Amino acid sequence: MNTGRHINEIYKQYSRRVQATLIRLLGDFDLAEEVTQEAFTAALRQWPQQGVPENPSAWLITAGHRRGIDHIRRRQTARHNQPLLADDESATPETDTDHIDDDLLRLIFTCCHPGLAIEAQLALTLREVCGLTTEQVASALLQKPATTAQRIVRAKRKIKEARIPYEVPERRELPERLENVLKVIYLIFNEGYSSSSGDEIVNLGLAREAIRLASLLAELLPEGEVFGLLALMLLQDSRRNARQDDNGDLITLEEQNRDLWDHEQILSGLTALTKALELTPTAPYTLQASIAATHAQASGTEDTDWARIARLYEALYREVPSPVIALNRAVAVAMHGTPAEGLKLIDDLASHKAIQNYYLFHAARADLYRRSGDLSSARAAYQRALALTQQGPEQRFLSQRLAQLDNA
Amino acid sequence: MKYVALVYYQESIINRMSEKEWHDLNQECIAGVERLTEQGKFVTGQPLQPIETATTVRVRDDEVLISDGPFAETKEQLAGFYLLEANDLNEALQLASRIPPARFGSIEVRPARELPPKD
Numbered sequence: 001m002n003t004g005r006h007i008n009e010i011y012k013q014y015s016r017r018v019q020a021t022l023i024r025l026l027g028d029f030d031l032a033e034e035v036t037q038e039a040f041t042a043a044l045r046q047w048p049q050q051g052v053p054e055n056p057s058a059w060l061i062t063a064g065h066r067r068g069i070d071h072i073r074r075r076q077t078a079r080h081n082q083p084l085l086a087d088d089e090s091a092t093p094e095t096d097t098d099h100i101d102d103d104l105l106r107l108i109f110t111c112c113h114p115g116l117a118i119e120a121q122l123a124l125t126l127r128e129v130c131g132l133t134t135e136q137v138a139s140a141l142l143q144k145p146a147t148t149a150q151r152i153v154r155a156k157r158k159i160k161e162a163r164i165p166y167e168v169p170e171r172r173e174l175p176e177r178l179e180n181v182l183k184v185i186y187l188i189f190n191e192g193y194s195s196s197s198g199d200e201i202v203n204l205g206l207a208r209e210a211i212r213l214a215s216l217l218a219e220l221l222p223e224g225e226v227f228g229l230l231a232l233m234l235l236q237d238s239r240r241n242a243r244q245d246d247n248g249d250l251i252t253l254e255e256q257n258r259d260l261w262d263h264e265q266i267l268s269g270l271t272a273l274t275k276a277l278e279l280t281p282t283a284p285y286t287l288q289a290s291i292a293a294t295h296a297q298a299s300g301t302e303d304t305d306w307a308r309i310a311r312l313y314e315a316l317y318r319e320v321p322s323p324v325i326a327l328n329r330a331v332a333v334a335m336h337g338t339p340a341e342g343l344k345l346i347d348d349l350a351s352h353k354a355i356q357n358y359y360l361f362h363a364a365r366a367d368l369y370r371r372s373g374d375l376s377s378a379r380a381a382y383q384r385a386l387a388l389t390q391q392g393p394e395q396r397f398l399s400q401r402l403a404q405l406d407n408a
Numbered sequence: 409m410k411y412v413a414l415v416y417y418q419e420s421i422i423n424r425m426s427e428k429e430w431h432d433l434n435q436e437c438i439a440g441v442e443r444l445t446e447q448g449k450f451v452t453g454q455p456l457q458p459i460e461t462a463t464t465v466r467v468r469d470d471e472v473l474i475s476d477g478p479f480a481e482t483k484e485q486l487a488g489f490y491l492l493e494a495n496d497l498n499e500a501l502q503l504a505s506r507i508p509p510a511r512f513g514s515i516e517v518r519p520a521r522e523l524p525p526k527d
Contacts, residue, residue, distance in 0.1 A: 114474040115463035154460060158476075162461040176472065 003048040011040055014057045016131055020103040021061050024166050026068040029128065029156045035071065039064035104129075105220045106166050108213075112181040113164050120155035121184050122191070123148050130209045140206045141191060178221070182229050182285065185213050189233050207237050218272070224280025227272045228289050234269030235292035238262040250397040254301045266296045287316040306336035323352040324360075331364050339372035359388035363398065370405065379405050410451065410520040411492045411500035416484035417513025419458055436508045448493065449503055455488035484513055491520070 015036060022032035039060045053059040111124040119141075126137045138148035158164065169177040192206025214230040242260035243251055273293055276286040291312045298304035313329035326349055334342020346365055355361045366381035379402065386398040422430065437455070444450035459479065466473045487509060494500035497517070504515040 115476055117476040120476070158461050161457050162463060 003052060004044070006052060007040070007043055007047060010043075010052075010056050014060065015040065016107075016129060017101070017104050018057055018060045018064060019128075020107040022064045022068060023107060024103050025061075025065050026072070027166075028068075029159070031068055031071060032064070035064040035067040036060075038067050101220055102168065104216070105168050108181060108217065108220075109168055109177060110159060110164060110166050112177075112184045113159075114177075114180050115162065115164055116155050116158060117151075118184075118187070120151045121180075122187055123151050124155045125184055125213070126188065126206075126209065127152055129213065132209070136205075140209075178223060178225070181217070182214075182225060185210050185217070186229060186233070186285075188213070189237075207233070207240070211237060222275075224276050224278075225283045225285050227276035228280060228283055228285030228287075231269045231272035231276055231289035232285050232292055234265050234272060235289060235296050238265040238269060238296065244393065247396075248393050249400075250393045252397075253295065258299060261296070269293065269296065282315060282319065284316060284319050287312055287319065291316075301335070304335070306332050310336055323349050323355040324358065327355065327358075327361055327364055331368075334368050334371070339368040343368050343372070357388060359385045359394070359398075361385075362388065366401070370401075375405055409494060409496070411494050411497070411504075412518050412520055413490040413492055413500070413504040413507060414486060414516040414518070415455075415488040415490070415507060415509050415513065416516065417487050417509045418483060419485050419487070421512055422487075433508055440506060440508060444490075444492070444503065451491040451493055453488065453490035456486060459485040487513065 018039065019032050019036040022036055023029055026032050026035070042063050043056075043060060047053075108125070108129055111128050112121050114121075116124065122141065123137050123143075126132045126140065127134060132140070134149050134152060135145050137143075137152075138145040141148065168174075189207055189210030192208075192210060211230070211233050214226065214233060218226045218230050238261050239253075239256060241262065242256040242258070245251055269289070270293060273286070273289045276283075276289060280286050291309055294305050294309050294312070310329055310332035313325055313332055317325045317329060327346065330342045330345035330349070333345055343365065346361075346368065349355055349361070362381045362385035366378045366385060369375070369378035369381060382398055382402045382405070386395060386402070389395055389398070425433070441450055441453065462477055464475050464478055466475075490504075490507065492500055492503055494503060497519070500517050500519075504510065504517050507515050509515070
């Protein structure tokens with residue numbers, strides 16, 4: 001392999017880790033980014049002649065650190081008009097590459113600190129941990145680049161000025177903080193899976209970044225729910241090629257061509273789920289992954305174990321008592337038993353105000369009315385659902401269903 | 409008697425200041441604190457970093473909830489506080505009126521409350 005290509009590989013593999021360590025050593029996100037680039041530039045110049053060092057990341061960290069110290073000194077000199085310090089002691093850093101993984105974990109927990117606004121956590125994680133450019137982050141999150149840039153700048157300033165520590169939380173705080181990290185990753189995934197408005201349902205880039213983040217996290221911090229979330233996303237994303245037809249229209253799980261599912265990814269998902277089930281069998285992401293796995297293992301709606309899915313939703317509802325989960329349970333009950341049983345459970349939910357504005361609530365009711373043969377109730381419910389969604393493909397799907405009812 | 413003087417101003421005014429104006433304002437505050445200390449009126453005090461560094465903690469159902477902000481849609485932001493020793497409100501107000509940001513912001517003066525004796 002030629003050295004240039006080799007360096008490219010090393011960049012992909014190590015740049016995030018090198019930068020994470022430099023943030024710790026220099027205490028400054030922007031400076032760390034600058035000197036990471038400089039260190040790689042130096043590598044591109046030197047390595048082709050001198051050969052790739054035995055421990056490339058240690059070399060890069062040392063080079064970056066030395067440059068960072070130089071920058072800091074130059075700034076101080078400019079500010080105080082002091083002569084450059086003559087001693088060179090601090091320019092030879094002790095570089096402990098043993099902790100390089102910890103630094104990446106520190107970076108993740110810092111970017112996902114609950115003291116930052118949630119939008120800022122998303123943007124910062126994509127920018128710093130995934131290594132996307134600000135423009136890429138903006139386009140992935142459907143924001144104006146200036147808005148994203150401002151959010152990132154503001155978040156970094158807060159980290160510095162309020163002194164959000166660059167550390168992995170201690171054991172006592174870890175569960176809550178990890179929950180927040182997982183929330184950020186899943187938000188990134190969902191942002192990719194179903195952008196809240198617009199014409200494309202699947203933004204593959206973001207879903208892939210979220211999966212990459214979760215696999216990385218599983219490597220660094222092998223907790224049950226990390227595997228649970230990883231399994232959930234792998235299984236959901238395995239259906240990406242079957243969810244939309246060529247026109248970008250939505251295809252329901254029931255009508256999807258299961259040959260288009262990514263079976264290799266399903267296997268990876270099931271492997272992650274096995275680990276999650278060993279560690280945290282009743283935790284929310286693990287339960288959701290179990291539901292996704294039940295679908296993944298069926299060859300069609302008829303041989304899906306709906307009774308198991310209903311039980312899993314019931315267990316999930318005990319952990320997270322949200323009306324949306326109750327709605328899904330109602331649908332599973334209807335699939336296992338009769339539409340009337342499901343409709344009864346759904347009607348019990350109507351007292352929740354928030355769910356009245358949730359288009360899937362009305363779409364689910366409409367579907368069960370359709371199955372039970374009550375077409376006029378189905379029509380009214382589809383119309384309610386249609387009025388509540390802004391997404392092109394979902395609107396088209398609901399319009400189609402309405403048209404089918406009219407032709408029935 | 410102790411009074412707290414809460415200093416509020418629009419951060420945008422500060423942000424528009426030149427480096428010289430900002431420097432002078434800080435020096436004026438330092439001189440003010442020196443004068444209050446000499447008079448025995450200054451208990452403690454501290455200027456604060458801008459509102460965007462603020463983080464809010466709440467505990468609900470034993471769960472610690474942390475959030476960014478607050479960013480209430482108020483015109484002025486809390487910029488610092490003084491704990492003053494004054495005989496009465498009039499004296500406290502007179503002392504507060506000499507806090508430099510009073511000229512472009514506002515100073516909220518409130519008597520400090522003592523906690524009841526320990527059971």
